[in-house]
Amino acid sequence: MRDLGYVVAGYLVTVVALGGYVLRLHARARRARRRAAALSDRRARTARPGH
Amino acid sequence: MRLAERTMARLTDRRGERVLAVAALVGLAVSAVLSLVVAPPDAVQGQVQRLMYVHVPAAWLAYLAFGVVFVVSVAYLKGGRTRWDRLGAASAEVGVLFTALTIVLGALWGRPVWGTWWTWDPRLTTTAVLLLIYLGYLALRQMADSPARRARWSAVVGVVGFVDVPIVHMSVTWWRSLHQAPTVLRPGAPTIAGSMLAALLAGVVAFTILYAYLVALRLRVGRLEERADSEALSARISGQAARPRPAIEQAPPRPALDGQARPVGAQGRTGSDA
Numbered sequence: 296m297r298d299l300g301y302v303v304a305g306y307l308v309t310v311v312a313l314g315g316y317v318l319r320l321h322a323r324a325r326r327a328r329r330r331a332a333a334l335s336d337r338r339a340r341t342a343r344p345g346h
Numbered sequence: 347m348r349l350a351e352r353t354m355a356r357l358t359d360r361r362g363e364r365v366l367a368v369a370a371l372v373g374l375a376v377s378a379v380l381s382l383v384v385a386p387p388d389a390v391q392g393q394v395q396r397l398m399y400v401h402v403p404a405a406w407l408a409y410l411a412f413g414v415v416f417v418v419s420v421a422y423l424k425g426g427r428t429r430w431d432r433l434g435a436a437s438a439e440v441g442v443l444f445t446a447l448t449i450v451l452g453a454l455w456g457r458p459v460w461g462t463w464w465t466w467d468p469r470l471t472t473t474a475v476l477l478l479i480y481l482g483y484l485a486l487r488q489m490a491d492s493p494a495r496r497a498r499w500s501a502v503v504g505v506v507g508f509v510d511v512p513i514v515h516m517s518v519t520w521w522r523s524l525h526q527a528p529t530v531l532r533p534g535a536p537t538i539a540g541s542m543l544a545a546l547l548a549g550v551v552a553f554t555i556l557y558a559y560l561v562a563l564r565l566r567v568g569r570l571e572e573r574a575d576s577e578a579l580s581a582r583i584s585g586q587a588a589r590p591r592p593a594i595e596q597a598p599p600r601p602a603l604d605g606q607a608r609p610v611g612a613q614g615r616t617g618s619d620a
Contacts, residue, residue, distance in 0.1 A: 298394040298458050299394075301397065301454045301455065302397055305400060305401070305451050305455070306400065308450055308454070309400045309404070309447060312446070313447075313560075316560065320563045320564060320567050324563070327567065327573070327574045328574075330574040334581050337581060338577070338581050
């Protein structure tokens with residue numbers, strides 16, 4: 296029964312590591328998309344006459 | 347190479363990425379059922395042997411990931427195409443994750459079976475070296491100052507670093523090791539029960555699909571970050587072009603030939619009239 300703890304810990308570590316990596320990649324993608332959109336928006340505004 | 351490029355393009359578009367995500371989730375669920383419910387406990391080790399169904403696929407996927415790094419590094423050194431460099435970086439990152447997972451899962455398995463979390467066994471040591479090599483690969487990518495140099499150096503490390511993969515695999519055969527010998531990837535038939543082998547293979551297939559999904563996602567993140575960086579660069583360049591150039595306006599007056607200082611505006615063109 297004590298050994299079952301190691302199995303649970305192992306599967307939990309796997310889910311947390313792989314799931315955490317997927318979430319981190321999604322967060323990075325979202326951040327990069329927002330940053331690119333904000334920069335291109337600002338560039339478009341400054342390029343417009345009167346600004 | 348053309349076919350590889352086409353397959354890569356198809357798998358890494360948004361639709362391909364979604365299909366891979368769903369397939370990986372289904373595969374992992376099937377693998378979990380087979381390994382935790384269907385496969386029997388080991389006659390000697392009992393329940394703790396179930397860690398094999400995640401430990402071994404993680405190790406195989408690390409081999410695969412670094413194998414991909416090796417192949418695309420050779421392709422980059424031969425053809426110099428940036429897409430191979432990007433794929434190498436994505437695969438190395440995922441490979442490092444799987445290697446670290448292999449070591450942690452091995453420690454969790456080793457504690458109840460060997461009585462220790464870690465020992466300087468040939469298999470464990472060479473795996474730790476493998477992790478360090480590819481952590482070095484990722485660190486190198488952060489250090490190089492130009493994209494071309496970064497890609498070239500990384501490709502060289504990607505080729506040389508792969509030498510450790512067969513050493514890791516053969517370490518249990520070449521040296522006296524506490525780690526068990528290969529049961530599937532060995533000459534002759536696998537020395538493992540059918541239901542256990544099925545659970546193990548399901549784990550390998552599920553992890554392989556997960557690997558493809560992670561690489562596709564990592565490539566998309568790379569593309570988006572590159573786009574953001576190029577937007578930032580364009581914004582900086584257009585901002586500099588819009589501003590007057592102060593260096594010419596603020597330059598100290600040059601003495602005229604007749605010894606009289608000339609007014610600033612007479613020295614040349616300023617940023618505003620350039």
